[in-house]
Amino acid sequence: MPEIIIVKNEDEAGAIYARCVADLIKAKPDAVLGLATGSSPLAAYRALAATVRREGIDMSRVQGFALDEYIGLPLEHPESYHSTIRRTVVEPLGLDPAKVHVPGDVLDGAPLEDGGLIAGAGAAYDAAIEAAGGIDVQILGIGSDGHVGFNEPGSSLASGTRIKTLAERTRIDNARFFDDDIDQVPTHCITQGIGTILKARHLVLLAFGEGKAEAIAETCEGGVSSFCPASALQMHPHATIIVDDAAASRL
Numbered sequence: 401m402p403e404i405i406i407v408k409n410e411d412e413a414g415a416i417y418a419r420c421v422a423d424l425i426k427a428k429p430d431a432v433l434g435l436a437t438g439s440s441p442l443a444a445y446r447a448l449a450a451t452v453r454r455e456g457i458d459m460s461r462v463q464g465f466a467l468d469e470y471i472g473l474p475l476e477h478p479e480s481y482h483s484t485i486r487r488t489v490v491e492p493l494g495l496d497p498a499k500v501h502v503p504g505d506v507l508d509g510a511p512l513e514d515g516g517l518i519a520g521a522g523a524a525y526d527a528a529i530e531a532a533g534g535i536d537v538q539i540l541g542i543g544s545d546g547h548v549g550f551n552e553p554g555s556s557l558a559s560g561t562r563i564k565t566l567a568e569r570t571r572i573d574n575a576r577f578f579d580d581d582i583d584q585v586p587t588h589c590i591t592q593g594i595g596t597i598l599k600a601r602h603l604v605l606l607a608f609g610e611g612k613a614e615a616i617a618e619t620c621e622g623g624v625s626s627f628c629p630a631s632a633l634q635m636h637p638h639a640t641i642i643v644d645d646a647a648a649s650r651l
């Protein structure tokens with residue numbers, strides 16, 4: 401079962417992540433970090449950036465792989481996960497942009513109709529992760545419906561990186577990044593699969609606030625089920641779930 405750590409706030413969670421990753425990079429300068437978007441990991445990235453500066457950690461060889469990306473947004477769109485990862489992780493941590501990958505990078509806004517390009521992208525991404533030596537620490541948020549990455553309820557727990565349709569609830573949740581206009585939210589995405597995520601050597605899932613309480617209860621105490629994709633963490637030998645009191649309120 402995952403280890404569950406209840407913290408006072410996001411900064412305390414961020415400090416735990418930062419210590420873990422900073423120690424990893426000191427021991428393994430070419431460590432491979434699994435990166436996530438969303439608001440949940442932001443304090444963790446800030447804490448890591450501060451630790452890197454304070455302890456003078458060399459980040460030049462660190463590699464990164466993001467979880468997911470929208471289909472159909474140009475890479476430079478401010479809400480593409482390519483841009484988001486660049487802004488929230490690559491720049492503050494001083495990572496080499498050439499060593500940080502996002503699943504949609506090869507698509508660069510290609511529409512869904514470009515079936516050939518899109519079909520090959522998922523398998524190529526999984527192969528790139530393997531070639532890099534596999535992910536050492538994968539940071540995860542969780543959707544209010546229990547999704548991780550963009551693996552919506554019903555996703556195969558053995559899935560690799562692939563194209564998915566976004567659930568209506570996720571598009572509503574994410575409309576806040578698109579002028580509160582759901583019509584601007586892409587309908588499809590490319591996401592690491594649950595099977596891909598489970599291959600990472602350490603999973604760190606962060607969740608804060610009452611809105612995540614139900615998903616966290618299902619993740620930790622429900623049965624392992626594709627209807628709550630995050631529940632797959634129960635099968636992982638080294639998973640850490642860090643939550644505040646509100647997100648833990650239904651445990």
Ligand code: GLP
Nearest residue numbers: 437438439440541542543549550
């Ligand atoms: C998006 C991302 C997920 C993220 C989720 C929750 O759907 N694809 O990776 O975990 O949002 O976001 P937040 O952390 O902002 O609640």
